[in-house]
Structure formats: structure tokens, C-alpha cells
Amino acid sequence: MNKRTHKYLPLFPVLAAYIVMFIIGDNVAGMWQLVGMLAFYCALGQAFNIFLGMTGYVDFGYVAFLGVGTYGMALALTRIKNLEAFGLGIIPIGLLLALVMGILLSLAVGAVALRLRGAYFAIATIGVNEGFRYLIEGAKIWNGAEGMIFTAQMNEAFGRDTASAIMTYWSDIFVLVIAALAALVTLVYMRSKIGYALTALREDEDAAKVMGVNVTKYKIIAFITSAGFAAILGAVSWALKTPYVFPPEVFEIHYTVEAIIIVLLGGAGTLLGPVMGGLVYGISKYYLSIILPGFQLLIFAPVIIIIILLFPEGIVGMLKARLKGTSLESFVI
């Protein structure tokens, strides 16, 4: 095997996990809903990891990017007249709009907040998320607090059967594809100068600067990439899958917290971490809500604290230590 393909070996376990998820969901009766939820958590972790994991900056306002992405798709479906003429073409338009909106918001937020460090950055980003939500509600932008429901528009654009297939099946597959793409981009970054710059600034920002790393530039690269993935994830998982959008639901900080848990649980800054974290978190949440409905968070909180205390580098950090020196080593990063 030559060196070039060798560089991309760690992608195999990630892609394998996503393919297995698809096969199980597609073939085992009653599993598709769970797979869809797991896919969302994996994709969320994979996207957030590009920023949180690689830079070490905690963005508490991350969900805002999923929120504007949701609005991007919603606007494409509700503001474009003559939907039938576009048909399925409305989906790429919506994705593009979501991506552009996500990137614009991340540039605006990044330009201000990325000048801050540590807790100050985290606090500023909470403000951004809440601020954006109240701006939409208060200034009655995009229907304000009333939100938008666009089931009818989806039916009109795609036809009733296709619309229903998109909501219940294709949107989940898109989410798996987004997760895989985010993993690919993560690995490309890790193997390039960007990855080294990010590692350096995560470990010691001042030392990195003195060594010639333009820390602001690389932080913004990671921020925009991560936000872009979040925006298309929102567009697919929150707009195409459930065709409505209300500000309090899409700017709900709860999702940011879940994303942080997934990344830390799996192993921040690792490639396989978000898959592991997403699966462990999603499966536990799903079954706990069946066994002990209402108590899942009460049980889950201490479990997570214990896991993070026992494995500060996450599941993948522990795996890496176990596999050191074996032939499997180059598959897990």
C-alpha cells in the first residue's frame, strides 16, 4: 500500500460505521427511526468536532448554525414561487442557501468572538445564539415567532409520495452523507498544515503564534467549516425531515450541550470520536427513554461525568492507547 492511501486508512472505520448503520436501518424492521436519530448525533458530533475538537474552543452558540441552515432550506421552499418547475432542484438551492447563511453568520460571529479566549469566548457565543433567536422573533424576520410550516410546499414541489419519502427516508441518508463528508474534511485537515496549526494553537496559543502560526486565520477556517456543516445538517435534518421551523426549537441550547457531550465522550479532536460518542450517546438516550422515561437525563448526567473522569481523552483516546503498537493502530485516530 502506498503512502497516499495509507494516509486515509483511518477513514475506513468511520465509513464502515455509517454503512453498517444504513444496512441495519434499511433491513431490520423498526430500526430506521433509531438509525436516523443516531445519524443525526454522529453528524452533529462530526461537524462540531472540526471546531471544538480541533481548536479546543467551546462554542455554546453552535446550534445557531443549524438554526440558520434550517431557515435556509425553509426560505428556499417558502419564498420561491413556481415550486413545481424546480422540482427536486429546490433541494440543492436550499442547501446552498443554508450553507451561505451559515458561513455568513460564522464570519460575523467569528470576527468578534474569536478574539476572545476560554470562558469569555464560550459566554459570548451563548449571547449570539440567544440574540439571534430574539432578533428573529422581535424584528419579525422570516415570520418571526410564528415560524414557518412548509409541508404543503414540499408536497407541491416534489409530489406527495416523493415528499413523504424525503421526510422519512432520504433525509436520514443525507444526514449520513453529511457525517461522512465532515469526517473526510476532518481527516484532510488533520493531514495538512491546517491540522498542525490547529493542534499547536489548541495546546498553546501564544507559543503557536511565536512559531509563526497565524492563529486567527486557522481558527476562522475551522469555525467556518464547522458552521457550514452545521448549516446543511440543519437544512436536511430539521427542514427536510420535519418541514417546519420555530425559533425556540432551532435555537435551543440543549442541542449545543448534546454536541459537546458527544465530542468529549468520543474523544475531542479525533476522527472516530464523534461516531463513537454519537452512537453511545444516542443509543443510551434512546433506551433510557424507553426504560425510564423522564429520568434519562438524571441518569445520563452522572454516567457522562464518570466516563469523562475515567477517560479524559474519550472513548477513542482509550482505544488508541489500547491499540498502540498493534496493526490496527493506523486505523484509529
Place this chain on the structure above:
Amino acid sequence: MAVYQVSLEIGQGEFVGIVGPNGSGKTTLFNVISGVYYPEEGHVYFEDKDITRLPPYSRAPLGIGRTFQIPRPFGSATVRENVAVGAMFGARGGKVGVEESMAIAEKTIDRVGLAEHREKAAGTLTPVEKKLMEIARALAMSPKLLLMDEAMAGMHPNDIDQMVEFIRKIAKEDHIAVVAMVEHIMRAVVGMAEKVIVLHQGAKLIDAPTKEALEDPRVIEVYLGRPKEVQAC
């Protein structure tokens, strides 16, 4: 004000020791040269270019490298990756890719004698190894000027002699001007520097060839105090 009206000039390939007691402004001076702080007054020139307002990450590519008093490794990364960052973003920056930087890193690590620790996480090294790794990291940047902040502090005297010998050798081989800052390990200064600048309370006390500087009564006074008349008891 930590440093006030200090002027100094460092020639190409010159070896200068900056000496001064705790609080005399040595680290501040380094921070001004490497761009961590901007001075309120005065200018910093590098190769006739005014770099006073240049951010640190733009100075490194010009050829300014530095080590820290307390080593600041990128702890979770391996020694090789740490040093490769220097090659990637230092004065070679933009000209070398990741793989080439790794090759440069390996050579540099061999030079400082850390070959066996190459794949270790930098955070797990001993303090002396960390210092050597920082030197390797700075060397991989291919600097013209290397600022060394207390490179020998906390070292065993035998190690100091070795380190002095090593730094002198690489400086000569690579034509690097070295500014080494030392608080009290005078043997390091005597062994290396052609010129010594003594700082005291943020001002320059003396700027002279090493031997002359260290024998100057003012320097002795700064370090040991004014000789008092012995009182009979």
C-alpha cells in the same frame, strides 16, 4: 514600566548574552522583540525592516525564533509533530509541505539528541528534554535570530556545559545570531557570549564584551550589593 529606553543592536551571527536579576526586564525585552507585546515607544528593526507593529506570527517567517523560560510544548502532539510545526510555519513557511517538514523535524531532533523520543507525546518529556525539544522546534524554523529565554535554568552543571557547547556549535553552523537570556547562571554566559548586555530595573546598565562586562563593578553591585565596611563587633 518593565523596560525603559533600552537600545541594543545584534549583529548577524553574533552571540549576545542578556543578563540581569529577577525583574530587570529581560523577558519583557524578549516579548517586545518577538512581538508578544508592542512597545509604547521606540522601534524594533529586523534586517532594516521596521517590525515594531508586526504580529508575532509575521515575525517568525522573517527568521525570528524563540524558546520560553518555562517550556511550552504542544503537549498532546508528538515531539516530531512539535518540531514539524516549526518547519511548517517558520522562515521556511509556505515553501515546505507536511511531509518535508516531517523530514526536517526528524533531522533536527537527531541534532539535539532526542531521536529516541521522537514519537513520544511532548508533554511526557522531562524538563531538560522539553528544553531540548523547544530548541529543536526553534531550529526547525530556520531562524536568523534565536532568542533563548533561560535555556539553562534548572539544569545540572554538566548538562549546562553540554548545552552551551551545543548551542555554540549550531549557531556557528547555521549562522544564527543568538540572544540568550540568563538570570544567574554566569558560566553559561561566559561560555557562550561574545557580548553581554546587563539589564537592571528595566534599563541598560552595560553593553560590553563578556569579560569586561562581568568584571564591571556596577554589575557586581547589581548582583551582590554594595560592599559594606566591616564593622567590628
